[in-house]
Amino acid sequence: LVFKEVGVAADLFDGVREELEVGRRVVLLGTLRSESVADGLGSAMFPEALERFGAIASVYLLNITAPTVVLEERRQTARQEKRRRVEADAASAAEITEPSGPHVIAVLNEASVDEGTARVVAALTDTMKCTLWLVPPTTSRCDVVARAEIERLSRSNGMRPFPPHITLSPSFHFGQARAVELTRQVAAALSPISMRFVGVAHSCAFFKAIALTAEASEALVHAGQAAKRIVGAEKAFDPHLSLLYGDLNEDARCKITEELSTSLQLQSFDHIAKDVVCVNTLGNSYHCWTEVCRFPVRGT
Numbered sequence: 001l002v003f004k005e006v007g008v009a010a011d012l013f014d015g016v017r018e019e020l021e022v023g024r025r026v027v028l029l030g031t032l033r034s035e036s037v038a039d040g041l042g043s044a045m046f047p048e049a050l051e052r053f054g055a056i057a058s059v060y061l062l063n064i065t066a067p068t069v070v071l072e073e074r075r076q077t078a079r080q081e082k083r084r085r086v087e088a089d090a091a092s093a094a095e096i097t098e099p100s101g102p103h104v105i106a107v108l109n110e111a112s113v114d115e116g117t118a119r120v121v122a123a124l125t126d127t128m129k130c131t132l133w134l135v136p137p138t139t140s141r142c143d144v145v146a147r148a149e150i151e152r153l154s155r156s157n158g159m160r161p162f163p164p165h166i167t168l169s170p171s172f173h174f175g176q177a178r179a180v181e182l183t184r185q186v187a188a189a190l191s192p193i194s195m196r197f198v199g200v201a202h203s204c205a206f207f208k209a210i211a212l213t214a215e216a217s218e219a220l221v222h223a224g225q226a227a228k229r230i231v232g233a234e235k236a237f238d239p240h241l242s243l244l245y246g247d248l249n250e251d252a253r254c255k256i257t258e259e260l261s262t263s264l265q266l267q268s269f270d271h272i273a274k275d276v277v278c279v280n281t282l283g284n285s286y287h288c289w290t291e292v293c294r295f296p297v298r299g300t
Contacts (some may be wrong), residue, residue, distance in 0.1 A: 119283060
């Protein structure tokens with residue numbers, strides 16, 4: 001396990017040690033200073049461990065990280081008297097290339113230590129909560145417009161933004177290796193899906209406070225059925241693209257819905273979905289959800 005962040009990651013790692021059941025072994029490779037990652041522990045020690053032990057154990061690199069702005073805020077709080085070093089540390093962290101791949105467990109350490117610990121323990125004990133998303137192509141018109149609208153609505157309602165997506169599967173619980181394989185199978189079972197949206201709706205459900213209703217095309221319905229069958233979970237398929245999360249009262253939701261119904265051009269959100277993304281959705285702090293893997297659908 002190689003940690004990127006200083007300080008809080010140490011507390012989180014102690015929590016992981018305490019939560020893991022007796023008989024499991026967690027090996028720490030490297031130290032808790034970001035300089036260690038920059039010195040190559042992630043690129044040198046982890047591949048060797050994977051090669052030596054991958055056939056007899058589940059070997060993962062645990063990447064505990066946070067947005068650069070959060071790292072800087074934490075260091076400023078702890079080291080007000082060393083401002084120049086704070087800025088240097090934050091700049092150094094920003095230059096580090098994040099590890100990626102199916103053997104990397106990413107933990108966005110921006111919530112509580114307890115919640116971060118729960119994410120790590122779930123990943124290491126094969127009980128990670130995952131959800132499959134369909135996402136618009138990066139830099140597509142839908143991606144750009146949806147991100148801007150999500151950012152605007154979130155900011156004006158005191159919420160955190162999130163990536164635009166259409167939830168494809170019910171949540172399921174597996175270890176990361178199995179989750180990656182299931183995502184690969186779902187992507188291989190699908191073809192590119194034409195996404196159209198037919199209206200704006202609101203709901204008392206936190207993650208659907210304001211959402212665009214997707215047209216339930218034959219291809220989209222088939223995709224939902226295939227995803228449920230492969231991941232082995234059951235839930236009614238309600239395809240939508242959320243624009244705002246939150247516990248808003250009905251009057252507020254109605255007002256926003258009426259505004260968007262007249263201001264949005266729904267065709268701006270039309271796109272061809274070509275990627276299936278697996279997201280670790282454990283915990284209520286959705287801004288700490290992390291992408292596990294993504295695969296292109298068949299024929300792309």
